[in-house]
Amino acid sequence: MYGVWTPEQVRAAEEPVLARTPDGALMRRAARGVAQVALGELERRTGGVSGRRVVVLAGAGNNGGDGLWAGYELRRRGVAVTAVLLSPDRAHPAGLAALRRQKGRVLLRVESGVLAIERADLVLDAVVGTGARGGLRPEAAALADAAATAGVPVLAVDTPSGVDPLTGVPGEDSVQAAATVTFGARKPVHVLAAPRCGPVTLVDIGIGPELPPPPVRVLEAADVGARWPVPGPGDDKYTQGVVGVAAGSATYPGAAVLASGAAALSTSGMVRYAGSAADEVRAAWPEIVATDTVGEAGRVQAWVVGPGLGTDDAGARTLGDVLDAGLPVLADADAVTLLGTHAELRERARNAPVLITPHAGEFARVAELTDDRVASAQRAAADLGVTVLLKGNATIVAAPDGRTLVHPAGSAWLATAGSGDVLSGVAGALLAAGLDPWWAGGCAAFVHARAADIGAGAADGPGSPVPASFVQQALPRAIREVREAVR
Numbered sequence: 001m002y003g004v005w006t007p008e009q010v011r012a013a014e015e016p017v018l019a020r021t022p023d024g025a026l027m028r029r030a031a032r033g034v035a036q037v038a039l040g041e042l043e044r045r046t047g048g049v050s051g052r053r054v055v056v057l058a059g060a061g062n063n064g065g066d067g068l069w070a071g072y073e074l075r076r077r078g079v080a081v082t083a084v085l086l087s088p089d090r091a092h093p094a095g096l097a098a099l100r101r102q103k104g105r106v107l108l109r110v111e112s113g114v115l116a117i118e119r120a121d122l123v124l125d126a127v128v129g130t131g132a133r134g135g136l137r138p139e140a141a142a143l144a145d146a147a148a149t150a151g152v153p154v155l156a157v158d159t160p161s162g163v164d165p166l167t168g169v170p171g172e173d174s175v176q177a178a179a180t181v182t183f184g185a186r187k188p189v190h191v192l193a194a195p196r197c198g199p200v201t202l203v204d205i206g207i208g209p210e211l212p213p214p215p216v217r218v219l220e221a222a223d224v225g226a227r228w229p230v231p232g233p234g235d236d237k238y239t240q241g242v243v244g245v246a247a248g249s250a251t252y253p254g255a256a257v258l259a260s261g262a263a264a265l266s267t268s269g270m271v272r273y274a275g276s277a278a279d280e281v282r283a284a285w286p287e288i289v290a291t292d293t294v295g296e297a298g299r300v301q302a303w304v305v306g307p308g309l310g311t312d313d314a315g316a317r318t319l320g321d322v323l324d325a326g327l328p329v330l331a332d333a334d335a336v337t338l339l340g341t342h343a344e345l346r347e348r349a350r351n352a353p354v355l356i357t358p359h360a361g362e363f364a365r366v367a368e369l370t371d372d373r374v375a376s377a378q379r380a381a382a383d384l385g386v387t388v389l390l391k392g393n394a395t396i397v398a399a400p401d402g403r404t405l406v407h408p409a410g411s412a413w414l415a416t417a418g419s420g421d422v423l424s425g426v427a428g429a430l431l432a433a434g435l436d437p438w439w440a441g442g443c444a445a446f447v448h449a450r451a452a453d454i455g456a457g458a459a460d461g462p463g464s465p466v467p468a469s470f471v472q473q474a475l476p477r478a479i480r481e482v483r484e485a486v487r
């Protein structure tokens with residue numbers, strides 16, 4: 001597990017360190033880190049560093065200062081460095097002087113910058129970092145565009161410029177980085193807009209001890225593997241937590257098959273299905289015990305409710321029955337919509353061990369969704385008194401007590417019909433096994449996204465489309481992988 005801190009928290013943590021270290025020391029540490037990663041990129045991409053061409057896009061603030069100092073370090077290693085100054089009269093004085101001392105070239109016009117980029121091996125994006133506001137301004141946009149058009153890789157300094165460091169939302173023009181080097185702490189953009197950043201290298205600049213507890217955490221494979229429920233010698237099919245799935249309808253039997261099958265693949269023990277798709281579920285999964293109603297289902301330790309359920313009175317009754325059982329509940333899809341339309345169901349869910357798993361559209365039916373998806377999920381969790389898993393390329397899980405995690409997907413292959421039904425079965429199985437809703441949501445999101453990568457063949461190649469049934473079938477491999485990560 002690692003932490004993510006807001007730009008404001010990072011700035012506050014830098015202050016005492018700045019005060020007790022010599023002027024510019026922090027920036028020099030950051031710049032050396034950037035230069036090291038840049039040298040690695042040059043070596044990997046061109047087979048060498050000496051004489052290779054790097055263009056630094058340098059903005060007016062300290063981010064530009066990092067870039068200029070990194071240019072200085074690269075010059076010392078024999079790299080041909082050209083800096084393009086976006087605000088020539090406000091460029092970082094010490095960084096600029098250092099680069100000039102090492103005979104780095106300095107350009108003041110965008111047109112000359114574009115020509116230099118077209119011949120470059122690597123571009124350093126030091127336009128703007130944590131002080132960013134909005135998308136790229138026109139000059140910076142033209143330079144970023146030139147790099148993209150010429151296919152020159154961009155190494156982002158701290159954050160890809162033009163992408164909001166706090167929310168990860170890209171402005172109209174923004175940098176697409178091949179890799180990012182950040183300092184002191186990872187920031188939200190690195191996990192909320194991971195595809196914009198590429199692989200992120202974290203450089204230690206000595207601010208760690210000054211940071212507060214992280215407001216947002218990211219799970220790693222070993223965290224998930226360590227919590228995945230497995231049977232012990234004394235277990236039988238009941239002791240591990242029986243999952244009940246109330247999903248599907250005559251119109252959507254597939255949702256029932258996807259959710260209950262995913263539950264069967266996620267923990268040992270037993271899955272019960274209750275609903276009008278009992279025949280389809282039995283046919284696909286003979287090991288699942290299927291009945292027509294929740295009342296007939298027998299005892300379970302958690303319910304999955306909602307996928308394909310329908311939003312009519314019958315659906316509302318089913319959701320009510322499940323909430324009244326006093327067990328952990330995973331409410332997805334139609335169950336989320338029903339919570340949005342029925343205040344009394346919201347009241348029954350409040351402060352119970354409930355995990356809701358809306359996509360953006362469903363989320364908007366129960367709470368306000370702004371560009372700040374993390375804050376939106378946190379607010380919704382606190383207001384509704386349930387744990388909220390907001391789906392997307394970066395999945396957010398927020399508990400009513402404020403605990404928050406983000407899971408950045410490794411690819412976008414999950415954007416396929418029915419994949420959410422699979423997630424609900426996985427998370428429901430974890431709830432039944434006794435994980436608290438926050439951990440159940442986080443571990444489920446991790447394994448679900450990994451199963452998509454495995455199913456799509458994206459783990460070790462470019463990949464191909466993966467239907468939800470294949471995501472479901474890849475769950476055992478994803479679970480084995482996270483368990484293998486536990487050492």
Ligand SMILES: NC(=O)C1=CN([C@@H]2O[C@H](COP(=O)(O)OP(=O)(O)OC[C@H]3O[C@@H](n4cnc5c(N)ncnc54)[C@H](OP(=O)(O)O)[C@@H]3O)[C@@H](O)[C@H]2O)[C@@H](O)CC1
Nearest residue numbers: 026027060061062063128129130131132133134135137158
């Ligand atoms: N503190 C430290 O010790 C350390 C800090 N470090 C580094 O400092 C960075 C933070 O530096 P910072 O606070 O100076 O802000 P920064 O990101 O350079 O941006 C401000 C400038 O950008 C401009 N600008 C704004 N929006 C823009 C846009 N959309 N498009 C274009 N330009 C835009 C804005 O211009 P203005 O609005 O004033 O015209 C202003 O001049 C941090 O990310 C890290 O890299 C490291 O060296 C480690 C030690």
Ligand SMILES: Nc1ncnc2c1ncn2[C@@H]1O[C@H](COP(=O)(O)OP(=O)(O)O)[C@@H](O)[C@H]1O
Nearest residue numbers: 359391392393409412414415417418419420421
């Ligand atoms: N662009 C994307 N990249 C990665 N994961 C995505 C993307 N879009 C959607 N997902 C994931 O796919 C799943 C889709 O769920 P949902 O929208 O409920 O689909 P359905 O209702 O068809 O089952 C969620 O787990 C979500 O996080």
Ligand SMILES: [K+]
Nearest residue numbers: 125128157159
């Ligand atoms: K940057």
